[in-house]
Amino acid sequence: MISNKFAALAVYAILCCLSVSGGHNSKNESEIKTLVLFDSDDLKLPITHSQFFHGLTLRGHKLVFARADDSALALTSYGEFLYDNLIIFSPRAEDFGGTIDVQTILEFIDEGKNVLIAATSDSSDIIRELVNECGFLLPNDDVILTNHFVHHPTLDDGNQTTFVSDNFIGPEVILNPEPSAGVIYRGWPIAPAPSNPLVLPVLRAPPGTHAGKGR
Numbered sequence: 001m002i003s004n005k006f007a008a009l010a011v012y013a014i015l016c017c018l019s020v021s022g023g024h025n026s027k028n029e030s031e032i033k034t035l036v037l038f039d040s041d042d043l044k045l046p047i048t049h050s051q052f053f054h055g056l057t058l059r060g061h062k063l064v065f066a067r068a069d070d071s072a073l074a075l076t077s078y079g080e081f082l083y084d085n086l087i088i089f090s091p092r093a094e095d096f097g098g099t100i101d102v103q104t105i106l107e108f109i110d111e112g113k114n115v116l117i118a119a120t121s122d123s124s125d126i127i128r129e130l131v132n133e134c135g136f137l138l139p140n141d142d143v144i145l146t147n148h149f150v151h152h153p154t155l156d157d158g159n160q161t162t163f164v165s166d167n168f169i170g171p172e173v174i175l176n177p178e179p180s181a182g183v184i185y186r187g188w189p190i191a192p193a194p195s196n197p198l199v200l201p202v203l204r205a206p207p208g209t210h211a212g213k214g215r
Contacts, residue, residue, distance in 0.1 A: 032059075032084050032085065033085070034063050034083060034087060035064050035066065036064065037068040037086070038065065039068060040068070068088070073098030074098050074099045075099070076099075081111065084114065085113065085114040086108060086113065086114070086115045086116070087115075091119050091122070091127050096126070106130075121142045121144075135193045137190070137193055138190060139189060141213070143189060144187065145163075145186075145188070146159070146209065147160060147210075148208065149206075149207075151163045163205075163209070165183055166182035167205065167206055168202060169201060169204055189211040
């Protein structure tokens, strides 16, 4: 069994202590440009995640979809940022195309831009490196969080790995108002790096949660 130190959940939108709300953008809402990167073998992503992307569109985001390995990718042009937000839904990308790499993404964050990262059990080394640079630790093995007491009655597949947590711990500036309902979660345990004071977790696993090998 894996140590329970990994039983701290973090919504992926907070991996960089930021969100894709565009809240730091001084532009008009209709001018928010968001780049969405996806794996080259996941061309249906705009369809499978249509509800999520539709919500962003309603909030004024102009979405630009591109393969993570597209050779024309760039976050800047002549010293100006091309996008306000970056969504990385390409967990298996071995490398980023064009002029994008881990360092340019970190510079993007340092300039006050927003990044949302999604990872899976087979995430590539570059995704792991980026997540680690943002102050979070991912387990090296294929582990998953399990809770035998609060697993979801209808969405769980019988392995007791889909559960609801309302154990919000984030600061008021992020959780104001605090969500009125819990978060349905299934996936990896994520731990904030104790040496990084800039990391702000917002959600912990409910009591009784432990991490072990995925099924």
